[in-house]
Amino acid sequence: MTQYKVRIVGHQWARDAHLLKDFLGRNRIPFAWLDVDRGDGASSMLAVHDLTEARLPVVILEDGSTLEDPSVADLAEAMGMHRHADSTYYDVAIIGAGPAGLAAAVYAASEGLSTVVVEREAPGGQAGTSSRIENYLGFPDGISGGDLAEAALRQALKFGAEVLYPVDAEAAQFDAHYKHLRLSDGTEITTRAVVVATGVSYRTLHGPGMSELNGAGVYYGAATTEAAAAADRHVYVVGAGNSAGQGALYFAKFAKRVTMFVHGESLAATMSQYLIDQLDSNPRIEVIPRRGVVAALGSEHLEAIRVENLDGGATEDIPADFLFVFIGAEPEIDWLDGQLAVDDKGFVYTGRDIPIEQVDWPLERAPFHLEASIPGVFVAGDLRHGSIRRVAGGVGEGSTSIQLVHRYLAETD
Ligand SMILES: Cc1cc2nc3c(=O)[nH]c(=O)nc-3n(C[C@H](O)[C@H](O)[C@H](O)COP(=O)(O)OP(=O)(O)OC[C@H]3O[C@@H](n4cnc5c(N)ncnc54)[C@H](O)[C@@H]3O)c2cc1C
CATH class of the missing domain: 3.40.30.10 (Glutaredoxin)
Incomplete structure (x- = not known):
């Protein structure tokens, strides 16, 4: 039992x-x-x-x-989860415990740096919500995001990283020598270097009823806890990227039918071919191109969705209990309050990409490869301008960032 x-x-x-x-x-x-x-x-x-x-x-x-x-x-x-830092001072703080943050934590702690990791929701980040990651090296049969996250967390803890969750980094103040972070439990910590790995968060659908019914039939991401309630029901998915494809395949294990609405003519431009092949061969999944969901209807919970035909604009109301939305993501940087140079979409510039003439860079040396526009602040993973937005990319950058933290700490000693 x-x-x-x-x-x-x-x-x-x-x-x-x-x-x-x-x-x-x-x-x-x-x-x-x-x-x-x-x-x-x-x-x-x-x-x-x-x-x-x-x-x-x-x-x-x-x-x-x-x-x-x-x-x-x-x-x-x-539940007694570890939410309050044991110390007020660390060599390095890592903000975000997705693949990039956890990889940074493993390298930092295993190389003797006193390390704290601050995570808002759950270790694993976006990858932790994936039902099956099939392209991460070393897992020929794929691995669930949850299993990968659990193993990575265990590895970071084994080396002595302190991982706080659920705790938000609410504000930061970076100066020449120290970085100060205010956390949502009301405490402050000071560190010598910071790795910012806060990734991206789901972009939300706009339209009547969408925010009111968020969590009451309208869900962002795979929301695996709700998928069980969708057993034998008709599930609707919006989105055309890899995460939408993975989500649809996952729901098809429970649901009677899964309908995916996509904006484009096909999935070819937005989804990996291996996922397209799996969707095509699954009899429970249908993909309907050139459709958008423009309203969520229902009083206490979702009862119907309004679907627009993007060729002509006709709309149709379709009874629905479950709508899962995967329409991309936006960088998580509000808490940094504009202190780092970012591109026009909010992704943080690092290294050579930093428009150095527009920032107040104080050192004679150029910023290191993963260093942001303030010395000692490093960025890894999806949040970084130019990131490849994959698990392997985040892990590689998280690990590499710690090499650069060592170089930075050596020059400030
Ligand atoms: C459903 C899905 C399936 C995917 N499948 C694959 C796949 O098969 N293969 C692949 O290579 N990639 C896949 N990806 C992409 C991959 O998951 C991401 O590229 C990767 O997770 C990025 O890692 P990251 O550490 O940069 O950021 P994230 O994973 O976004 O992690 C950032 C973390 O920071 C936390 N955070 C944010 N703000 C704060 C704050 N202020 N304070 C504290 N914590 C904060 C968040 O809660 C989050 O846990 C998938 C993504 C999704 C959503």
Whole structure:
């Protein structure tokens, strides 16, 4: 019998319940979901703990303690997750624990640097949400993003990196010698060097109902915790890139049917051929070109989507419970408050790409290959201008950034 660390009681379509499930799922913490609308033993579970449906979702922990309508941070705190830094000073802080950040952590900690990693959601980043990564070297049969993330996290911890999550880096102040970071638990840490590996976050769909129904039928990324609820249902996917293709293949394992709406004439320009071949040969998946989803309809949860034919503009409302959106991503840099030079899309310039005449570069030497426009601040992975936006690229850059951190620390000693 599965030993659950956590039980969550709530409404299937409630966004706050979705956030808790997503957090636990992404951090690979086994939990039982009890949907009050389906019975599922939810009422008796509440009654046993002297609770009512007044403040859902309710979380019941392994030791019997309960939380009513908690935030993700409350839940993490109650579960004793490592959210507060042990020290106020480190050689290097790595912001973001996707492939780039975790690779940097493994190299930094294994090479003797005191290392802290700050992660907002779950180690693994975008890669952690992938159902199967098939092109990462060394895994000829593919590997799930969750397995890869767990192994990488274990490796970083083994070498002594301190990994804080879920904790946001909320603000940074970089000066010539020290870098100061303000974290969402209210503390500040000071470091000598920083590796910024905050990657990108999902671009959202705009249109009536989209934000209101986000988490209540409209989901970004694979949202694997919700995929099980989509069993035997018709699932709709928007997007034409590799992540959309992987998502559609994953949902087709559960769903009765998966329909993908894509803007272009075909997937050829936007998706790897191996994924196109797998979609083509899956009888449960249909790909409909030249369509966009322009509205999400429903009061408490998604009931229909409005689909526009991009040739002519005619629209049609289609009954739908689940819409999964994969329409690209935007760089995560707001917290840096404009301190680093970026390109017109917000990706951070490093090395030779930095428009040096436009920034106040204080050193005689040129910026190192992965160094941003402030000495001692390095950027690795998807956030970097010119990154190849692949797991292997992030891992390579994260590892390389630590070599450059050593050079920077040597010159400032
Ligand atoms: C569904 C999907 C499938 C994919 N499949 C493949 C594949 O098969 N092969 C492949 O090579 N690539 C694949 N990719 C792309 C690959 O996952 C990315 O290139 C890679 O994850 C980028 O790594 P990264 O470390 O730069 O950034 P990310 O993975 O984006 O990680 C950044 C991390 O930083 C955290 N963060 C952001 N802001 C803050 C902050 N202020 N404070 C603290 N933490 C913060 C985020 O929570 C996140 O965990 C896929 C991507 C997706 C979404």
